[in-house]
Amino acid sequence: MANKSLTGLESLIKLLPTGTLFIYLLLNPVLTNDGECSTANKVMSSILVALCSFSCVFSCFTDSFKGTDGSRKYGIVTKKGLWTYADPGSVDLSKYKLRIADFVHAVFVVAVFGTLVLLDANTASCFYPPFRETQKTLVMALPPAVGVSSAAIFAIFPSKRNGIGYAPVGEEEETKKGSDSA
Numbered sequence: 001m002a003n004k005s006l007t008g009l010e011s012l013i014k015l016l017p018t019g020t021l022f023i024y025l026l027l028n029p030v031l032t033n034d035g036e037c038s039t040a041n042k043v044m045s046s047i048l049v050a051l052c053s054f055s056c057v058f059s060c061f062t063d064s065f066k067g068t069d070g071s072r073k074y075g076i077v078t079k080k081g082l083w084t085y086a087d088p089g090s091v092d093l094s095k096y097k098l099r100i101a102d103f104v105h106a107v108f109v110v111a112v113f114g115t116l117v118l119l120d121a122n123t124a125s126c127f128y129p130p131f132r133e134t135q136k137t138l139v140m141a142l143p144p145a146v147g148v149s150s151a152a153i154f155a156i157f158p159s160k161r162n163g164i165g166y167a168p169v170g171e172e173e174e175t176k177k178g179s180d181s182a
Contacts, residue, residue, distance in 0.1 A: 035125025062163035
């Protein structure tokens, strides 16, 4: 039971847009002028939200494989298999086909990111100033509702993708075993 719980938690952490969220939280105060927006600030903030949202979705459609030379190769998942710049050698890229679960994960990752963006103080002050005061119930209920539903989906249907920046779980364990014995 504990292994299943940890696997679900690992999947959740893997699929949440932490890097994208970090970039958003770093640039958002500058681009929104700490919530005191002009038209230019709104345009730049909108572009930031769009780029970060795209990054969240894109990461759900990447995967990796171990090449014949032993190095990790990355690619984009398609209907026919993994599209990569690298020579796959003897690796069968057709087993990395696009699945419905990829779209489901993308929707929930964007929902989590969108909720965090929607409720960010600078974004709220910039785009819809009266919202935070008039919609206290929504502000308090939305994050837990989105978080619980996303966590449930990620735990019940864990992603089998090893996208850009993530090593496969089995390979991490092999690396740890190898470094412990050395």
